[in-house]
Amino acid sequence: MDTEAAEGPKNVAPEDRTVETNGSSGAGDDSSGPGKASIPRKPSIIKDNTRKNTRKKTVSFSSFPEDKPISKVSDCIAIMQAGSELIKLRAPSRQFNRVFCLSEDHREIKWYPSSKKADRARVLVDNIKEVRLGKNTETFRMCDSSSVSFPEDCCFSVIFGDNYESLDLVASSPDEANIWVTGLSYLTGSNRSKVSLWNLARSVKHRRSPEAVERNQDMRDRYPLL
Known part of the structure; x- marks a missing residue:
């Protein structure tokens, strides 16, 4: 008699087998049921609901991009x-740094x-007589x-009142000075054809550095207009 048959079946460890699904094994098929095994999707395409958008919403103080061309008097008025x-x-x-609006x-x-x-x-x-x-x-x-000396093209004066007082100002750049002279000349109706309106044809670019914008905002926060 065969000795192996008499001893009966031996305990054999189950083999590792891969369970195949009846359908296609595409990455987008996540259905499961009898005879089917769930195929996990790649982590890169699993939506993680625990993640939140941590980007903070910020409001820029200046509504004008750094290189926005100034082509109309209304642009000057808005900057002023x-x-x-x-x-x-x-x-x-006697020199004072002030924010003018x-x-x-x-x-x-x-x-x-x-x-x-x-x-x-x-x-x-x-009350403005001349710019x-x-x-x-x-x-x-x-x-x-x-x-004490300042660049000629950064300086301008506002003459006002019955006594013709002067408000003498120095801008940070020639473009900024021209913006104010253009806007004030337009508002007062004086010298529209001569004073600074030639800047509009040049499409002056108003450049305001981030440091200047932040400094102006800080002064506004500390000294609000009444």
Whole structure:
């Protein structure tokens, strides 16, 4: 007698076998049922609901891109309303960094911070007699005769009031000075054909650095207009 048959069946460890599905094994088939094994999808295509968009929403202070061309007077007005940091001159030794803004109704120019009362830290547009580009006032001439000097094309003056007082300002760039002179000249109706409107034909590009934008916003937060 065969000894192996008498001993009976031996315990044999089950073999590792791969279970095949009856259907196609495409990556998009995730159905399961009798006779079918679930095929996991690749991690790269599994949607992870635990992940959230961590990107913060931010609001840019300046509504004008850095290289936006200025082609209309309305562009100048909009930039003036957004505000510009200018140097306000009283004398060679008295210089003040101030943010100047045109009011929404286009009736006045305001600046801050200021030790003056709110009604004095402003110039009414109706009271403006003249807008001068360059160093054309006594204050600028005094600066030139001293050790203090500014680029000619960054300087401009606003002549206002019955006594023809001057608001002498220095912009950070020639383009910024021209934007203010153009806008004010248009609002006052003076010298429209001569003063600074030639800049519109040049499509002046207003360049405001991120540092200047941040500095202007910080001054607005600390010294809000009344």
